Amino acid sequence: MIDESIVRERAYELWEKDGRPEGSEEFYWRLAQEQLEAEATRQATDDAWPAKGEASRFDH
Template identity: 60%
Template sequence: MADQPNQHYDKNDKNPAHIEDRIRELAYSMWEQDGRPEGRAELYWGRAKAQLEAEGKSAYPPSQSRANRD
């Protein structure tokens, strides 16, 4: 997995399979960066999920984005 190029995903893609793939790849990356500690799969899955959820939230709802403000 480390030798494969990172895929770029649409953060607005709500397909559960795609979301799970994104979580899996980010969790794996985090795990590798931390030295591949044993027995922490759930910890890294939770961290990756939380990070992707935070990235998916905008400071403004779509109707209030800078492009749509008067």
């Protein structure tokens, strides 16, 4: 689960970039959650074994 304060900050940034449309709080909250979850998933995948540079040790 992503910290609520991080979601809040991202949602606010997205909302501001789009010109602060009224009545769209839920949309930007969900968008921020989706973006942050996708970033966390990519990070977890990037951190998976083998570590960068380690794969070549096992190609022999």
